[in-house]
Amino acid sequence: MAESKNDVRIGVYVCHCGSNIAGTVDVDDLTSFAQQQGSVAVARNYKFMCSEPGQALIKKDIEELGLNRVVVASCSPRMHEPTFRRVCEDANLNPYQLDMCNIREQCSWVHKSGATGKAKALVSAAISRAYYLQPLERREVLVTPAVLVVGGGIAGIQAALKVAEAGHKVYLVEREPSIGGHMIQLDKTFPTLDCSACILTPKMAAVKAHPDIELMTYSEVVDVQGYVGNFRVTIRRKPRYVDESLCTGCGICQEKCPWKADSEFDCGLGQRKAIYTPFPQAVPNVPVIDPEHCVYIQKEGKCGACLKFCERGAIDFTQKEKMVDVEVGAIIVATGYDLMDPSAISRLGYKRFPNVITSMEFERLCNATGPTGGHITIDGKEPKSVAIIHCVGSRDEKYHTYCSRVCCMYALKFAHLIGEKIEGAQVYQFYIDMRCYGKGFEEFYQRASSEAVNFVRGRPAQVTDFAMTPEEKGKLVVVCENTLVGRPVRVPVDMVILCPAMEPRADAKEVARRFNLSQSADGFLLEKHAKLDPVATANDGVFIVGCVQGPKDIPDTVAQGLAGAAEALALIEKGRVELEAATAFVNEAACSGCKICVSLCPYSAITFSETEKLSHINEALCKGCGVCVAACPAGAIVGRHFTDQQILAEVAALLVDTRPATVAV
Amino acid sequence: MAVQALAPRSEPVRVMKDPLGNSFEYCYQCGLCTASCRTAFAMKFTPRQVMNLLQLGCEDEAAASGSGMLCTACYSCTFRCPRGVAVTDMMAAIQRLNIHRKHADRDIRRFYLSFMRTVERHGRFHEIEFMTRYFLPNPLLLRAELGVGFHLLTKGKISLNPAGVKNTKAMAAMFHKAEEIEGRL
């Protein structure tokens, strides 16, 4: 280091954060403690260091007192490191000469006593580290002007359309044969009761028609390499056995195919053929062949009805799985949710009694394109009384602690639809709390309340076919407490609709790993900040929108889709992205050529030169994890911004109060 | 009707803080416990209402209702509770309050205490001794049991002199120690 000891001038800034820090930590004591530390030129405290006057304070000191290191003791660096780095830059100080000391999230907020003592140790550590901080150079690279959207539900559709509207290339990848997601399965949407398909299909068609959107259905992302601005994504395209470029969507193949299977789209309530489009408005309107049920595939060449009847010759049994690589600057993950299988709660009788169904099954029964043509019937019988059980698997620590947010509202919608379709039907809502928090929701609740719906406040324990009275014979009996009266009740009905929890996709963990994201405790993917950064993630350039982040209704999902598009567009429109400055480099004089580092690097950023017998680090590829730094037996690799010197000084100072004063370490 | 002021919340009895699950504070009044309970129909306050009374500090009112005495400890409520409340243990706690604070119907109270007394004396249940203790103060009770008693006797299912534990003194000492540690509620 060129600076001599006297050249280092550190400014320490202790933030009160209102009473968030000052309420627990004695900020005056902390400031005078900081003032006494070596090389500290100035120590101050202020109500809100991140405010304009707070920032100005630091700027002024840098300029007037010639500070060349800044320590801000405030919130987590994850909150305001960018803010204070900018302050340094504005005052012509290299932003990497700043150290943040976390005395809020990891001190004042979590300790009732002993917070000031701990804060002193943390500040002393930060000062010691700051002493060794060095200016780093920020590098920029160009951003690939294309976006990958993963998941073709309403969130992904909305994001893809918006990015494409701005004139950028979008790759939209969907696992199923058609886009549309859960929303296309719904009948009506609350609280306005507009038809779900009617409002969604125009958007689906727009996706298909847009020249900048490359739609890849029946496909999955299998690998993601690279970093913000420059991702390289590998997509597996499963064989459809139908040539998309030749198929006209005439449907003759489906008509002629003799083999049937349960329709996934209709939740198994209806059937489809072995060659099928999941629903009439599918996008793309190109069928797929389900190899498990196709006799041509299973029995090597027997059948072939579709082959015979397709005039365009679009059927192609020679298709194989294909891997496609695309390059994008940003990724929007919109993989949605799964509906919980309520058979896990066996006492509610799902799968034991055919007339106990899930909410999604009811959506299909109610829908004019559904298996019953929109007639609410099971085995041809129309129910005269229906129980709707809320919170199945939600708000229950045995299953999911969270509230699924949409069930109260769609349960009200169901009651309305049943009332509309079945004359004189009795509907019972078994609820715990009615949560009607959105725009127009309470009004809808009011409307539904006037429509002869019976509200029973209580969580049912059981759906049974054991009749205790003649009225219960042949019925399903919902066993519950009417908690508002404080009396156990038995309600005999003809049909029970369960409102199962919206839960993380079964493969949420793999998705999180593939895109280098985290999951929150409930299993949904974790956003960067719950309030202020709701679609960004810890992995720069990857955004999460819709129910992959947590249960949401359609308006919220759409809003998030648009937010994800805005984030991706901001990145692409800027055209450049800053790379990690805290990379590693090899001190060639010390390198012994042992090659240990080469195999350790997860980014293959280290190469070994056989002629020089030295390792080299490609800093464009280095992410600064420091694995090689810790592993180098010669200590020849330096990890910028987290050097051995910096960390060891930090550790020693962190513990300065734990030893008797006489002990020199 | 007079509006009753709620009692200030007191420190709940120690044993309600159960190690297995959450205490009644966690209850959010969904009523799944009541719905799972086979005897709730006969209770003055359903299990859910008992949790609410405990939350509001009205444990005496909960105990006096006798609802706890109808709990069969089948554990359905505890196993199902979506908030992990150890409902069965809460019900047992008000059962104890009911018995020790003498809210209970004298016969039921005697049923519990006679049972425990025979166990204290012999280390095991002793039918004849229990029956003597239970029925003697109120022979009317016996009339209802004649049918069952007849069967039991004729089918050879009541032993007149069952075995007990070897060291009955040590058993009694255990009972005393428990009372010393716990105190009576």
Add this chain to the structure above:
Amino acid sequence: MSYVYYPGCSLTGTARECEESIQSVMRFLGVKWTELEDWNCCGAAVATGVSYLLSLALPARNLALSEKTEADLVTGCSRCYLNLIRAQHYIQHNANLKRDVNAVLAEAGIQYAGTARLRHLLDVIINDVGLDTVAEKVTQPLSGLQVAAYYGCCQGMWTYAQFDSTEDPTCFDRLLAALGAEVVYYPLKQACCGGTLSMSKRAVGAPLIGDLLLAAIAVEADCIVTACPLCTFNLNSFQNEAGRAKGTKFNMPVLFVTQLMGLAFGLPPKTLGLHRNVVPPDPVYRKIAAGAAASSAEAVASGTK
């Protein structure tokens, strides 16, 4: 595998028929055990209502005694099992409780370490002996006999949690099917029988028993098979009272699980305590005999073909 057997108070008294059948059947299956030396009452359903500490210390004494033997502690009574496992569980999760319980046990000169291995009779039969072995030993298949498998309450909740599903256990069904019986769908298989309320609060207890019997009749069961001595006692002893509560008359045979197993193994009814059942199991005998006759007739018929 070595076992010590904890009979509990009911099995040595009011549920003597259960005990007799357990011993006969387990001997027949070749399971050897010794009785837990100097066992005491587990506190039944009563101790929790009198003393929290005793409700744990009483079963803990038995657990501590079994620890000395280093064998698996087996019990055939669901209430005993419940109390034992509850004590084990609570003490394991709370150091203060363990201290208090051991202070009580110290009065009897013993300590509970927490190493006891507790097993339910059904667990031993199904998982140690095995259903294949059980099926092999059947000499008198129960074909044609329609049985309602009544799991009982704490059975379903605590016991089955250890080796089967909590909410929807099936092991009992599988055991009875291995005997050749036809297990009918029994909607109240896990509904509580009312426990001691049959005695302490007859007006509440009797209708509960009535529902269990009505449900068995509704599904055309020839008998109810139980896995708990208290359920067996309640369902057998209070059919008159239950009948009055429900405005009907009941005569439903109720057999303890090992009683039915014994019949399928061809053991004499007397060794299974069947003569002590309050409701005589004669219809069950007749059904088994009819089933046997039918199947031998079938065998003859297929032989002549």
Add this chain to the structure above:
Amino acid sequence: MVVPSNNWEPTIVGFLCNWCAYQGADLAGTSRMTYAPNVRIVRVMCTGRIDPTFVLKAFQSGADGVIVAGCHPGDCHYSEGNYKTIRRVTLLRKLLSQMGIDPERFRLEWVSAGEGAKWAQIADEMSAAIKAKGPLAWWETLKEA
């Protein structure tokens, strides 16, 4: 020999990775969970950066215990840094026993960004465990040697 006073509190150094454990600790803060103030955190980008000398330095400088906390195996922000940590920690434990430090004074934990409660629990448990063990005062040992 350092004789602990009655109100002696242990000091523990936590090396937390930036992406999971450090965020988890932040979450404990935003959720206002309360835990023992004995753990002092050093942020590193990845637990793979942790050189065993950092841990020794901490003990030498007066720490009574050290926690290394990172992403769950398989969830590493840098793909596999934490696997390298696992390997390194095995050696480190041996080294610690050779140096006369009870290896239980060192812990490796996995804390995801969503596991604020887990972090608080670990901090409490570790503080209690180290408090029970008493002061390490390794510098004394070093002085004697």
